[in-house]
Amino acid sequence: MTADKTASIQVEDVTVRYNNGHLAIYDVSFELTGGTTCALVGVNGSGKSTLFKSLMGLVKPQQGKIHLCGYPIQQALKRNLIAYVPQSEEVDWQFPVSVYDVVMMGRYGYMNFLRIPSAIDKQKVLQAMQRVNIEHLAHRQIGELSGGQKKRVFLARALAQQSKVILLDEPFTGVDVQTENAIIELLGQLRLEGHLILVSTHNLGSVPDFCDQVVMINRTIIATGPTETTFNQHNLEKVFGGVLRHIKLLGRDLHDDEDNRSVTVLTDDERPAVFYGQTKNDPPAPIVKNCCLEGSCKKGNESC
Numbered sequence: 317m318t319a320d321k322t323a324s325i326q327v328e329d330v331t332v333r334y335n336n337g338h339l340a341i342y343d344v345s346f347e348l349t350g351g352t353t354c355a356l357v358g359v360n361g362s363g364k365s366t367l368f369k370s371l372m373g374l375v376k377p378q379q380g381k382i383h384l385c386g387y388p389i390q391q392a393l394k395r396n397l398i399a400y401v402p403q404s405e406e407v408d409w410q411f412p413v414s415v416y417d418v419v420m421m422g423r424y425g426y427m428n429f430l431r432i433p434s435a436i437d438k439q440k441v442l443q444a445m446q447r448v449n450i451e452h453l454a455h456r457q458i459g460e461l462s463g464g465q466k467k468r469v470f471l472a473r474a475l476a477q478q479s480k481v482i483l484l485d486e487p488f489t490g491v492d493v494q495t496e497n498a499i500i501e502l503l504g505q506l507r508l509e510g511h512l513i514l515v516s517t518h519n520l521g522s523v524p525d526f527c528d529q530v531v532m533i534n535r536t537i538i539a540t541g542p543t544e545t546t547f548n549q550h551n552l553e554k555v556f557g558g559v560l561r562h563i564k565l566l567g568r569d570l571h572d573d574e575d576n577r578s579v580t581v582l583t584d585d586e587r588p589a590v591f592y593g594q595t596k597n598d599p600p601a602p603i604v605k606n607c608c609l610e611g612s613c614k615k616g617n618e619s620c
């Protein structure tokens with residue numbers, strides 16, 4: 317079965333309450349269309365994974381409607397319209413399967429109940445592995461891989477699935493700068509190919525580099541729209557509870573890797589504007605380094 321409608325996500329008034337009574341998200345509404353990479357940002361526990369699970373039909377909203385490419389979720393799943401790259405913590409890495417087997421799972425929706433791969437399935441799996449540079453790992457057990465390699469395996473599974481909508485839950489956690497850049501480049505290519513990519517991330521610094529849209533969530537939608545106009549200090553403070561106020565980090569000592577970007581305070585106001593870029597003269601982007609967003613700066617900087 318192939319996708320036969322344009323990529324889109326429509327979420328209307330969705331509310332999810334877990335069995336223990338916890339109201340995880342409420343009245344969530346937003347719409348996205350193909351050829352878009354959208355960041356889903358919010359603090360820990362703000363409902364990002366719950367939203368992803370709702371989009372995948374893994375949790376059932378008490379209220380609201382979700383349509384993917386114009387179809388209700390179950391129909392969209394049957395048509396292979398949506399692929400999911402889960403958070404690493406949600407995968408059982410001890411499960412005895414090889415990299416090849418995991419990527420082949422992306423083809424299950426194209427097979428009959430015997431699950432015997434066709435020549436096309438094998439070709440798509442090989443192409444997907446090549447695209448994320450893991451073909452040399454094909455016969456390794458997934459539990460033996462590094463964090464970055466594991467991410468690539470699940471990206472390859474999503475590629476093999478050939479879905480129009482791709483959800484990525486924190487793809488940059490535990491990966492080095494090279495892998496992060498490789499993933500960002502791949503997402504850029506997929507966007508140009510017309511895919512709709514929704515990616516949850518705590519790496520706020522890179523959001524403007526690769527996302528043209530943002531959905532900002534704190535159990536309900538705080539703001540949604542083009543990154544340029546929506547991903548600003550006002551909305552970031554609303555989403556992160558005002559913890560951006562005191563950031564005054566400067567220079568290369570922010571980074572413990574090859575990332576040489578710097579954060580510069582451009583004004584001396586009581587609530588300084590913080591900009592993130594290669595040099596002071598870069599066009600300002602209202603971005604802050606994420607190590608300081610949750611109240612405990614990794615560098616022990618008192619200003620955080």
Ligand SMILES: Nc1ncnc2c1ncn2[C@@H]1O[C@H](COP(=O)(O)OP(=O)(O)OP(=O)(O)O)[C@@H](O)[C@H]1O
Pocket residue numbers: 334335336338339340358359360361362363364365366367
């Ligand atoms: N299975 C569950 N049963 C009950 N409550 C849950 C369940 N899963 C998540 N929650 C709660 O729902 C809320 C939203 O969790 P969720 O995992 O969606 O947040 P998140 O934004 O993805 O967080 P993080 O950034 O830490 O991954 C949290 O308060 C969490 O404790």
